[in-house]
Amino acid sequence: MLSLHNINVAYDTKTVVNGVSFSISAGEIGCLLGPSGCGKTSILRAIAGFEPVTQGNIQLRGAEVASEQIHIAPDKRKVAVVFQDFALFPHLNVAQNIGFGLLNSTSQERVRRVDELLTLVGLPDISARYTHSLSGGQQQRVALARALAVKPDLLLLDEPFSSLDAELREDLAQDIRRILKHEGTSALLVTHDQHEAFAMADTIGVMQDGQLLQWATAYQLYHRPVDKFVASFIGQGTLLHAKVVDGRHISTKLGVFALTDEQTRLFSESHTLDVLVRPDDIIHDDSSPNVAMVLSRAFKGAHILYELALNDDPSAKVLCLAPSHHDHALGEHIGIRLDLKHLVVFNA
Numbered sequence: 001m002l003s004l005h006n007i008n009v010a011y012d013t014k015t016v017v018n019g020v021s022f023s024i025s026a027g028e029i030g031c032l033l034g035p036s037g038c039g040k041t042s043i044l045r046a047i048a049g050f051e052p053v054t055q056g057n058i059q060l061r062g063a064e065v066a067s068e069q070i071h072i073a074p075d076k077r078k079v080a081v082v083f084q085d086f087a088l089f090p091h092l093n094v095a096q097n098i099g100f101g102l103l104n105s106t107s108q109e110r111v112r113r114v115d116e117l118l119t120l121v122g123l124p125d126i127s128a129r130y131t132h133s134l135s136g137g138q139q140q141r142v143a144l145a146r147a148l149a150v151k152p153d154l155l156l157l158d159e160p161f162s163s164l165d166a167e168l169r170e171d172l173a174q175d176i177r178r179i180l181k182h183e184g185t186s187a188l189l190v191t192h193d194q195h196e197a198f199a200m201a202d203t204i205g206v207m208q209d210g211q212l213l214q215w216a217t218a219y220q221l222y223h224r225p226v227d228k229f230v231a232s233f234i235g236q237g238t239l240l241h242a243k244v245v246d247g248r249h250i251s252t253k254l255g256v257f258a259l260t261d262e263q264t265r266l267f268s269e270s271h272t273l274d275v276l277v278r279p280d281d282i283i284h285d286d287s288s289p290n291v292a293m294v295l296s297r298a299f300k301g302a303h304i305l306y307e308l309a310l311n312d313d314p315s316a317k318v319l320c321l322a323p324s325h326h327d328h329a330l331g332e333h334i335g336i337r338l339d340l341k342h343l344v345v346f347n348a
């Protein structure tokens with residue numbers, strides 16, 4: 001449906017998107033995730049046709065829409081955009097906003113499609129209301145309905161939840177996912193919030209400084225990050241120093257672990273590494289010989305997230321997600337065990 005091949009986007013002479021490639025298949029929801037200024041919106045704008053590409057090409061449904069030589073106009077791309085500020089028309093009511101793009105439909109068809117979309121976005125009774133009287137969440141649903149009305153081949157969503165309350169965001173992200181899947185619409189979301197990305201997308205691309213570091217599922221990004229930036233940006237965790245011993249294992253302060261075959265080929269004896277340790281890899285275990293001191297704690301309901309300093313090396317810290325009946329105060333010492341399901345290591 002959408003393919004980007006090695007694209008660059010530049011403003012004047014400054015290249016802000018560098019060699020980015022990825023694809024979205026029909027009906028898939030992708031997401032570009034990264035810190036502010038990393039180039040997410042510039043990619044979205046290049047796909048929509050609002051910015052040219054200075055290298056590489058973009059294809060929609062197999063046809064080239066952008067390259068150094070080609071620039072198909074935005075209104076010829078069958079791409080719809082939902083913006084963070086909703087961009088609804090204040091002088092039109094909800095039904096008129098949603099039906100705005102249905103110029104070639106009969107009034108009967110327009111009424112039917114508007115009703116269908118209002119039901120789909122969960123707002124069946126507000127067609128006559130004006131947008132200023134709606135909550136932020138309702139306005140975003142109307143904006144989504146307006147974008148979907150014309151049945152675009154691809155829907156682009158630029159930080160669509162950023163002006164909404166934190167609690168509303170994840171719910172709306174999940175709702176929008178359900179709606180897009182119902183309509184079979186391919187979509188690309190841009191956000192800096194990983195929880196929105198997880199709630200909505202099938203595939204997520206993590207970006208840094210204009211580059212796409214990894215394009216993968218949330219599970220792969222969390223469990224198999226390709227580098228330290230992705231590891232630190234997705235989820236929580238710490239890095240623990242390790243050394244390769246006997247060619248096939250690493251020795252850490254919390255025990256010895258086997259390298260995978262691929263890791264064995266990459267790292268030789270005595271090589272120093274950093275091991276990624278997620279909070280759910282550290283098990284609270286009173287019978288363990290490894291003891292750590294509670295530095296801080298955050299109550300999360302079912303769990304408590306502890307920040308712990310290892311006793312034989314206070315500079316080595318790990319996080320531990322323990323069931324909340326294990327209630328320990330700051331400064332207390334607790335037994336812990338490292339239970340690594342996948343060994344993720346990086347060059348130290």
Ligand SMILES: Nc1ncnc2c1ncn2[C@@H]1O[C@H](COP(=O)(O)OP(=O)(O)OP(=O)(O)O)[C@@H](O)[C@H]1O
Nearest residue numbers: 011012016034035036037038039040041042043192
């Ligand atoms: N119209 C423009 N002219 C010049 N520089 C721009 C323009 N738009 C964006 N930039 C610069 O390009 C870089 C990437 O911006 P972009 O908006 O694509 O990043 P982003 O990841 O979407 O950030 P944010 O999440 O803050 O919107 C930034 O350094 C930004 O200052």
